[in-house]
Amino acid sequence: MDKPVILTGDRTTGPLHIGHYAGSLANRLRYQQTHEQFLLLADTQALTDNAHDPGKVRRNVIEVALDYLAVGIDPARSTICLQSHLPALAELSMLYLNFVTVARLERNPTIKDEIRARGFGRDIPAGFLCYPAAQAADITAFKATVVPVGEDQAPLIEQTNEIVRRINATAGNAVLPEAQAVIPAAGRLPGIDGKAKMSKSGGNAIALSASADQIRSAVRAMFTDPDHLRIKDPGRVEGNVVFAYLDAFDPDPDGLAELKARYRRGGLGDGAIKARLEEILQTLLAPIRARRAQLATDPGHVVEVIRQGTARARERTEATRQEVVAALGLFQL
Numbered sequence: 001m002d003k004p005v006i007l008t009g010d011r012t013t014g015p016l017h018i019g020h021y022a023g024s025l026a027n028r029l030r031y032q033q034t035h036e037q038f039l040l041l042a043d044t045q046a047l048t049d050n051a052h053d054p055g056k057v058r059r060n061v062i063e064v065a066l067d068y069l070a071v072g073i074d075p076a077r078s079t080i081c082l083q084s085h086l087p088a089l090a091e092l093s094m095l096y097l098n099f100v101t102v103a104r105l106e107r108n109p110t111i112k113d114e115i116r117a118r119g120f121g122r123d124i125p126a127g128f129l130c131y132p133a134a135q136a137a138d139i140t141a142f143k144a145t146v147v148p149v150g151e152d153q154a155p156l157i158e159q160t161n162e163i164v165r166r167i168n169a170t171a172g173n174a175v176l177p178e179a180q181a182v183i184p185a186a187g188r189l190p191g192i193d194g195k196a197k198m199s200k201s202g203g204n205a206i207a208l209s210a211s212a213d214q215i216r217s218a219v220r221a222m223f224t225d226p227d228h229l230r231i232k233d234p235g236r237v238e239g240n241v242v243f244a245y246l247d248a249f250d251p252d253p254d255g256l257a258e259l260k261a262r263y264r265r266g267g268l269g270d271g272a273i274k275a276r277l278e279e280i281l282q283t284l285l286a287p288i289r290a291r292r293a294q295l296a297t298d299p300g301h302v303v304e305v306i307r308q309g310t311a312r313a314r315e316r317t318e319a320t321r322q323e324v325v326a327a328l329g330l331f332q333l
């Protein structure tokens with residue numbers, strides 16, 4: 001039996017960080033055993049809010065691909081492909097825009113939140129407003145039925161399925177499958193400053209490529225419990241970034257439960273919990289950093305991986321585009 005198709009994507013706006021690892025990359029390592037997995041380097045989508053800096057979007061194609069390979073994504077098992085070089089995605093996007101209203105795009109909670117976060121006001125790039133239709137094109141072009149996304153992106157999958165149902169209803173048959181959003185149980189990692197979101201642009205992330213010194217100083221600077229002034233005082237675990245990261249990365253849950261209990265009781269300093277976290281992160285990231293540095297010495301190889309993956313993805317997405325056009329009964333030469 002064919003394996004289910006899974007699609008994930010990352011905007012190429014900066015190197016990936018440990019939040020991506022906890023929430024997504026670790027799962028993708030497992031998915032490549034059980035699913036037919038496509039990883040989309042979403043440079044076109046990155047442009048929807050970075051049109052002023054195409055150089056950044058271009059440079060980070062290689063950076064994100066290096067991150068994929070460094071954590072152990074295997075190009076023989078997973079297909080790494082470049083969005084801007086898959087013309088069927090752009091063509092399906094244009095087609096889908098006829099099956100969605102501006103009002104619906106404006107009501108999409110993901111878009112609403114992101115417009116607010118970016119301070120666009122009324123000056124919203126049209127490409128940005130329409131990116132849910134483009135993401136629907138990404139998902140359906142691969143006929144992905146499983147789409148792991150952060151909680152904040154779940155409304156995009158809902159909107160994808162609305163478009164799928166409209167296309168299928170117009171076509172009179174189920175040419176496109178609906179997709180299911182898979183939200184990682186781990187939830188989102190906060191930034192090292194305690195802000196809700198770790199982000200490439202926010203300066204509050206630990207990159208997968210971080211040096212040992214960068215890891216050390218990030219952990220030292222980490223937000224803990226501002227009321228925990230003396231070691232003997234009881235400390236708060238909730239909202240404490242060090243514990244949020246330990247929850248995500250500590251391989252010893254019993255030891256961690258014990259540590260939390262001691263912290264809550266009082267008598268355990270921030271230095272101790274930070275030392276434990278630092279050791280765990282150093283151990284996790286050292287081999288990734290070494291592999292990444294090794295791969296970075298041969299950028300031609302990375303480009304070749306992307307080229308081959310994109311060629312495979314081009315066939316797949318073009319086949320779907322033709323099916324959709326035929327199913328809708330459009331004129332064909």
Ligand code: TRP
Pocket residue numbers: 007008009010011040042045135138139147148149153
């Ligand atoms: N929106 C995703 C992000 O912000 C990137 C992305 C583009 C994506 N196309 C996708 C994710 C298709 C899943 C499926 O990182």
